Amino acid sequence: FKIAFIAGTRPEIIKTAPVYLALAHHQDFEPVFINTGQHQEMSHMFLSLFNIIPDYDLNIMKHGQSLSFLTASILQELETVLQSVNPNWILVQGDTTSAFCGALSAFYQKIPVGHIEAGLRTGDIYSPFPEEMNRILVGRMSAFHFAPTHKAKDNLLKEGIPPHKIVVTGNTVVDALHWIQSQDKCLTPSEINRFLLSNPDQRLVLITAHRRENWEGGIANIAEAISRLANRFPEIIFVFSVHPNPVVRDQIYAILSNKTNVFLHDPLDYIDFIKVLSRSELAISDSGGVQEEAPSLGIPVIITRTATERPEILGTGLGYLAGTDQEAIIQIATELLTQKKKKEAKNIFGDGFSSQRIVQALLFSLSRSKTKPDD
Numbered sequence: 001f002k003i004a005f006i007a008g009t010r011p012e013i014i015k016t017a018p019v020y021l022a023l024a025h026h027q028d029f030e031p032v033f034i035n036t037g038q039h040q041e042m043s044h045m046f047l048s049l050f051n052i053i054p055d056y057d058l059n060i061m062k063h064g065q066s067l068s069f070l071t072a073s074i075l076q077e078l079e080t081v082l083q084s085v086n087p088n089w090i091l092v093q094g095d096t097t098s099a100f101c102g103a104l105s106a107f108y109q110k111i112p113v114g115h116i117e118a119g120l121r122t123g124d125i126y127s128p129f130p131e132e133m134n135r136i137l138v139g140r141m142s143a144f145h146f147a148p149t150h151k152a153k154d155n156l157l158k159e160g161i162p163p164h165k166i167v168v169t170g171n172t173v174v175d176a177l178h179w180i181q182s183q184d185k186c187l188t189p190s191e192i193n194r195f196l197l198s199n200p201d202q203r204l205v206l207i208t209a210h211r212r213e214n215w216e217g218g219i220a221n222i223a224e225a226i227s228r229l230a231n232r233f234p235e236i237i238f239v240f241s242v243h244p245n246p247v248v249r250d251q252i253y254a255i256l257s258n259k260t261n262v263f264l265h266d267p268l269d270y271i272d273f274i275k276v277l278s279r280s281e282l283a284i285s286d287s288g289g290v291q292e293e294a295p296s297l298g299i300p301v302i303i304t305r306t307a308t309e310r311p312e313i314l315g316t317g318l319g320y321l322a323g324t325d326q327e328a329i330i331q332i333a334t335e336l337l338t339q340k341k342k343k344e345a346k347n348i349f350g351d352g353f354s355s356q357r358i359v360q361a362l363l364f365s366l367s368r369s370k371t372k373p374d375d
């Protein structure tokens with residue numbers, strides 16, 4: 001069976017890679033990777049980390065293009081690619097414009113879509129924007145839904161998706177996390193890795209910020225909060241993985257570039273990122289993936305958003321919703337950084353076998369229908 005993946009951003013590549021690799025090792029499948037290039041340079045860095053050579057590179061990114069333009073470009077390119085690949089199924093992941101366009105393009109060509117990380121909802125169509133709407137629309141177009149948790153499955157059931165079209169698999173990010181940790185020892189240590197090795201007792205906090213909903217005011221607030229925390233905790237190094245988008249990057253550099261204990265870094269590759277995260281006492285992030293990875297490593301996360309589609313983390317002692325209010329971030333961070341007790345790792349989002357469950361579900365569905373899903 002030919003299964004085409006359509007993905008192009010950093011989180012999609014991290015979360016589809018374990019499924020792609022599992023299918024590549026299975027005799028009944030031929031996976032095809034179509035990289036939309038929505039995160040142009042990062043997509044290649046992450047694909048090569050997982051030893052995936054994309055079969056197609058759409059390369060659609062243009063500087064400063066709008067969402068409509070991006071959507072139109074991906075759809076246009078995908079049409080001919082899908083006609084020539086002619087897959088049995090398409091797999092998309094999550095909630096990006098690439099995922100939405102992948103599902104829509106497949107739908108137009110009557111190719112069944114499987115949605116990895118299905119059923120996440122905040123309940124507010126504008127938060128996160130445009131991701132919440134992307135997920136809802138991908139959900140409407142999908143023939144099969146790989147829900148990471150039972151809560152995600154419940155969200156789909158509430159929207160009328162029949163139960164036999166949903167399988168709870170766990171989140172493939174935990175598979176990716178385990179895979180990357182197993183590869184780690186074979187690689188030459190990078191600069192940041194050498195720093196970690198030669199400073200084993202250095203206290204660290206890891207920060208990421210990128211969400212569109214935080215572009216106006218939120219990012220600056222987060223950076224100000226980090227600046228004040230860096231003054232309050234001079235013995236801690238605050239490692240900020242700065243997203244390459246200039247809207248995000250310029251605001252962060254303007255506020256934090258002169259702080260001696262704030263380390264502003266270009267996006268880290270996945271191995272280094274997970275290394276730093278595992279060594280950190282705390283993560284401060286608006287990222288979805290970080291909310292899933294941190295609990296698997298026992299690292300608490302302050303979520304710099306007003307809502308989360310991953311409510312499973314709240315109340316576990318590993319996830320705190322702070323919005324982008326400086327006082328709230330500083331208060332929660334101060335409490336966590338003055339507690340000495342290390343938190344226990346929790347498998348809230350997956351056990352590392354999600355891709356195997358997806359492969360089994362695909363095999364089951366495909367061998368029953370041969371080419372088309374039942375509906």
Ligand code: UDP
Nearest residue numbers: 011014241267268269270273287288289290
């Ligand atoms: N990540 C990474 N390097 C970085 C920052 C993040 O490898 O410098 C990984 C992180 O481990 C997570 C994913 O990127 O798996 C999250 O991507 P992002 O925050 O861009 O998207 P989201 O998860 O919010 O959709």
